[in-house]
Structures are given as C-alpha cells and as structure tokens.
Amino acid sequence: MSASHAPTIGVFDSGFGGLTVLRELLPLVSGGHCVYLGDTARLPYGSKSRETIVRYAISSARFLQKRGAELLVVACNTATALALEELRDALPIPVVGVIDPGAKAAAEACYELNRCNTAEAPSEVLVVATQATVGAQAYTRACAKLGLRATEKACPLLVPLVEEGWIANESGDKVEIANANDAARASVTAQVLRIYLSEALDAAPASRALLLGCTHYPLLRPEIERTLADLGRPLCIIDSARATAQAVARVLQEKSIMRPTSTDAPDATCEFFATDSVEKFERLGSRFLGRPVADVQLVDLGG
C-alpha cells in the first residue's frame, strides 16, 4: 500500500468533540485510514497550565505517530491555542490545528459578504467558544492577521448541555421531539443559546459572521441558526470543524501524502482510542460522529 494512495491520519482531542472534525474529514479522505485519540482521562485541558497541556498534547501526538499517522489533526481548540507550535517542533509530520482554518474561513466569508455590500464597514466576526479558548485569545490573533476583527464570547454551559444530550434530534429539516421531557431539555438549551447570543450581539453589533470555536458546537448548529433568526440577526455561520477538514485535505495533497480521491475509492476506515471509560466514549462519541462508534480501545498515557 503506497503512502500516496492510502494515508493514515491521526486526529487528537481531549475528549469527544474532535469527532465533529473527523465527521467532516472522512468524506474527504476516501481510501485513507483515520486513527482518533480522545485523551478523556486528562480532560478538561481548559483548566490546566500551558506546560501541562503541552506535555499531554505531545504524548498524545506521539502515540498517534506510533500508530502510523502521517499527518496530525489537533481537533481541540485548547490544545491548538496553547500547544500547536510545540507540537510542530516535536513531530516530523505536518500538524493542522482548528484555529487558523476557522479564522481563514471566517475571513473568506466576511470578504464575500463585504463584496455584496456597498458599505465600507470593517469586517467583524463573532467567535463563540469555551472559557479556556476565549482566555487564550488565539482566534482574535488569528483573525487579526487576516484583517478581521474578532469578538470572542465564552459560552461555558454549551459543552455540558451537548454532552448531556439536551438537544433536539434533527432529522433532515424536521425537529423530532421524543417526549415532553426531551422537549423541556431542548427548550432549556434554546434559552441558554438565546442568552449567550443576544449578549454577544449586543457586545459586537457589527458582526457579519458567527464562528463556532468549539468542536462541540456543530451539534447545536440548527438551534443556533433558529436562535439567530429569532433575534433578527441571521449571521453567516462558520464551522471550524468543516474548515479544518478542508485544510487537512489540502495539506495531504500539497505534501503528496494523498492523491485527489477517485470516485470509486472505498470509504475511509477508522480506529478509536480513549484514555478513560470506553463505554462513555462509545455512547457520547456516536452523537458527535453521526454514526456508531464501536471497538474503542483503552490506552494508558500516564498521569
């Protein structure tokens, strides 16, 4: 099997969220093989020091490299914000994080919006993310390099709401509510989104686009779209997960790790590793990947 035909791609996150990146990546790497590691025993990274996060990220990345990864996707906003350069220094393979692709996609969207608009307002993007990511201000820096002003808004309750599954089941365009309690749960999440987004729009009224700066948030996308519409502010939504998957496909071709995918290539295959509770990973992970996650293997990377 030649490397230029069937690449092995390592995808790493502190938990399950990075599976939304893998979900977008799989259709772009047909014929390839993806190895996903969720460092669930050591999450959340957000409350740890930079030194600790760098150490954890490098040990996770080395594990994936030993499993054959020819490219590493850091599918974790905190690890990207705090450890991307260190990972690039430590590994001999290309490393793609989630922040620069997200910022670039936001800049492109704002450029398009401005082209259709005669007003010469400065481009501005609203970034919703976790407290840790907002604290690191990595999106603000990445956007500034592209001439884009970013306002970051921490939304700490969204990750627990997604992990608890307090979201409406989307089936195409139709929202399915299984029972009264599920409806009440989905309604709580809708109200939380309304509070966060109305505060964020008050703080940055000129925003044209909303960047989902956390790998958990794509699961809330339909509800976020509804909330923005209700608030009369249907912003263009930029999904870091999708932008990152596209950046990975580009790098794989630029580095000749993968040839352009032919239409008859088989689906990409996956292997999953977690550092804690395989059962929880399989149960939660399926929601993020959008298909069953099975045969997760437990791995010990130390304390």
Add this chain to the structure above:
Amino acid sequence: MSASHAPTIGVFDSGFGGLTVLRELLPLVSGGHCVYLGDTARLPYGSKSRETIVRYAISSARFLQKRGAELLVVACNTATALALEELRDALPIPVVGVIDPGAKAAAEACYELNRCNTAEAPSEVLVVATQATVGAQAYTRACAKLGLRATEKACPLLVPLVEEGWIANESGDKVEIANANDAARASVTAQVLRIYLSEALDAAPASRALLLGCTHYPLLRPEIERTLADLGRPLCIIDSARATAQAVARVLQEKSIMRPTSTDAPDATCEFFATDSVEKFERLGSRFLGRPVADVQLVDLGG
C-alpha cells in the same frame, strides 16, 4: 495556645464547593482556626480513577496536616466516596467525610416523619448528586446501613449552572433579580431543576426527604424548595454540608480537641489555599462561603 481551646481544622475539596461546609462549620468552632484547600488544578475528581483520587486526596490531606490541622474534613463527595478509608489509614488525625453525616441526618428526618405518620411505608430518601457520586453509590450504601432506602439521581448540569452563577440572588425571603438577563438565567436553572426533580420523583415516588449530595447544591436550596412546592411534593430537605459541620463539632468535643464554645469566643479565623487560579477561587469562593474570600495562596502539589 492549648489545643483543646483553639483547634486547627483542615477542610479539603477538589474545588470551591466545600466552602459550603466551611460556611456551616465556622459558627460551630468559634475561637478555632480553619485551613481550607481547594485542589482546583486537578479537578474534576469525578472523571479520574480511584487510584488517582486516593493519591490526590492523600497529598492534599498531608498538606493540611503540615499546616497544623488536628482534624480533617473531606468536604468533597467524590473524595469521600472513593478515598475516605485510605485517608483514615494514612493520617494520624480524625477524618470526617460528607456522606455518613448526610445519610444519618436523612435517616433521622425520615424517622421523625414516620413517627408522625400512621402508614408503615418503608423509609425512602432521594439523593441528588453529581454523576461521579451517583456512580460510586456511596449514599445508597450509607443509607442502607441505617435502614433507609436511597434513590440516587445524577444532576450533571447543576454544578456548571452554580459555578456560572445562573442563580437568583436571595436576600432573606425575597428574590432579587438585577436585570432581564439575570432573570432569564435564573429561569433556566429553575427549568433544569424541574426536569431533574420531576424525573427523580417519578422514579422514587415514596421519597419523604431530599438529600443534597453535592457541596454545590446548598446554593440552589431556595430554588429547590420552590420547585418541590410547584411539583406538589414539599419534601424535607437534608443538607449534607450542615450535617457534616455538626458531625465535625461533635468529633472535636469527643476527642477533646475543642471544649464547648463559650458565647464570648472570637470568630473562627480562616486561611485559604488553592492549586490553581487564585483569582477564580476568590471570585467564585465568595458565593459559596457567603462572605468575601481573600488572600488565597497558590500552592503546588504536583501533577
């Protein structure tokens, strides 16, 4: 200064929650000195293995003993559930956890309720707690020893809601809402409580008492009382924090570490230590202690 007059008491939690225990303890140990350690760098304990939690708890306890603690309060449900016996083996001072005092207070309350009731229904208590505490089933075991049947209900969203301050400001019997967004936040928490408590009561309809099995929950007590009243089930509420403080005062006197407090003893003094972000500890901690938390000292207990 004689030990029997001015005891030093160590109070340990993985975070800020244990400050609700300290809050109940201070009025009972006038003239004494309390040293509080929040192991915030290594929280949450709930997602860690038993071995890791035991190791963390023992290193935290040894730190407090070195600071002069003559009694240790494990003001953390997870550490109590998973490491109490190991802490008692490792330390030469009395160790009091939060679970047995909570279970005992629930059994006493149910006994009183049964005395006033001619029906011979078995005593049953509903325990609300975090996923980690429910998973350990320590309350179920502690209650069973006292002839009390416990039904445990995990309420994973309550800790983040309390930590984010999405609660109504209570001022005596009056709820003060500062502005529309604060009202919307408090309403979210009320709806989340209604979902959890109605599900719990459906699962355990014979419950007479509700035990708050997490040190964060006393901050929600007024809202929990309102919700139970709305549901037509005004259960007797048992607060583990209060029961634990009373158990500590009892042990201090039994072991002759403290004499019964005289009415003119000065207020107990406090020292605070945290293993991460002193600023966050001071900001959040004040809510839990019900008075300003200042001069928190950073301490490094290792990874």
